[in-house]
Amino acid sequence: MSDSLWQRCLDRLGRDLSEQELNTWIRPLQVVESRHRLRLLAPNRFVRDWVRDQFLTLIEDAVGELSGDSQAPQVNLEVGSAGVRPRRQKAEESSDQRPKAAEVVIGSRLVADHTFENFVEGKSNQLARAAARQVAENPGQAYNPLFIYGGVGLGKTHLMHAVGNRLLEQNPRARIAYVHSERFVGDMVKALQHNTINDFKRLYRGLDALMIDDIQFFAGKERSQEEFFHTFNALLEGQQQVILTCDRYPKEVNGLEERLKSRFGWGLTVAIEPPELETSVAILFRKAAQDGVDLPDEVAFFIAQRIRSNVRELEGALRRVIANSRFTGQPITLDFTKEALRDLLALHEKLVTIDNIQKTVANYYKMGIKDLLGKRRSRSITRPRQVAMALSKELTNHSLPEIGEEFGGRDHTTVLHACRKVKELRESDARINDDYQNLLRTLTS
Ligand SMILES: Nc1ncnc2c1ncn2[C@@H]1O[C@H](COP(=O)(O)OP(=O)(O)OP(=O)(O)O)[C@@H](O)[C@H]1O
Secondary structure, eight states, rough: OTTTHHHHHHHHHOOOOOOOHHIITTTTTEEESSSSSEEEEEHHHHHHHHHHHHTTTHHHHHHHHHHTTSOEEEEEEEOOOSSEEEEEEOOGGGGSOOOOIIIIIIIIOOOTTTTTTTOOTTTHHHHHHHHHHHHSSTTTSSSSSSSEESSSSHHHHHHHHHHHHHHHHHHHTEEEEEEEEHHHHHHHHHHHHOOHHHHHHHHHHSEEEEEEEEEEGGOOOOOHHHHHHHHHHHHHHTTTEEEEEEOOGGOOOOHHHOOHHHTTTSSEEEEEOOOOOOHHHHHHHHHHHHHHOOOOHHHHHHHHOOOOHHHHHHHHHHHHHHHHHHHTTTOOHHHHHHHHTHHHHHHHHHHOHHHHHHHHHHHHOOOOHHHHHOOOOOOHHHHHHHHHHHHHHHHHHOOOOHHHHTSSSOOOOHHHHHHHHHHHHHHHHHHHHHHHHHHHHHHHH
């Protein structure tokens, strides 16, 4: 069997699975190929079971198809690792021998209200939240490392802190540290300057759980990567939990050593997506309630509809509305909200015009604007057209007839149909949902 069978199989699976599914479940599998057997090694039982239940038949079909006339190799899915990965027993280290300094010097740096209770669950973050909870229940055992990736302001840091807070709740003496990767680099440089690198090492390696945020900042910093690599290995071997976040899938971070990237895949890699409308609304209600504010439904929907890029901006808008209301003593109504957010929304709306949406969609699907607005009705053209119409409805204030008009003078019922169709497809077809999310992100960030 040629080395590229698995590679071809991945390409083949790419037709049926979303990029997120591939990145989360399929690409992290290690593969051992022989003529009669394709061994897929999952880093833990959870991943194995999930892949078996969700994807194994697809994989087997793809392997069968790609083997053509020759006998297809048997696909075995098991827990394991192709490399040697020694484990040191934690029990031999009595906790008293570990450096007390960790608590004093690093401190946990956890934000107290970043808890699971305050984290609103939605489709966009379900998997990441479930994985984080598992890690909090079984630190060092469930998924190690847990790698959470996604765009800015989507809740990666919050989830990380939630794990840390839960661990401390269960064991107030646990040694837990949250550190931004830039800080890790800074501390390391200082330790090198002051000749205290051994203390630095001891400190980090003595932790029960280490959380490092935004590891894309390690890119290009070789000495830091080297140090981090050893710290990371020591922690994993000691079954101490490591949680990492990044703004993109680890393999896509340029300037990061291959050995680090591959090790990140030993545990579980999960994505966080921008929240859907319903989740955004729920987040607004939750944040308002935390501030003791009763938010009218129409206000929550209004803000959620207008601000789609990320949760941080959503929170910022809500904070502004609440502050204005307190300052002026006026109740939070829809009109009041529109006024309070006028500048912010003008900025957003200026960017998101139907024209802009059409160009972005045409560009995304590599087609001409003429086709997008024209009369042709082949599937490869109507789908992007419907997506562009649905985005126009979602992101602008234009009415259905106005949108129809902008799309080559179509009737408003066509636009309505497009919106319904896209909603339905997004629920049944992960690819369309991915496309839609990508376009939303491009248009609103
Ligand atoms: N699902 C959620 N429920 C409640 N609050 C959320 C949720 N997602 C994000 N937030 C809030 O949004 C803000 C931004 O989230 P966070 O800082 O975790 O983002 P991030 O993904 O780490 O971004 P960055 O990459 O910029 O560090 C935080 O205040 C966080 O509490």
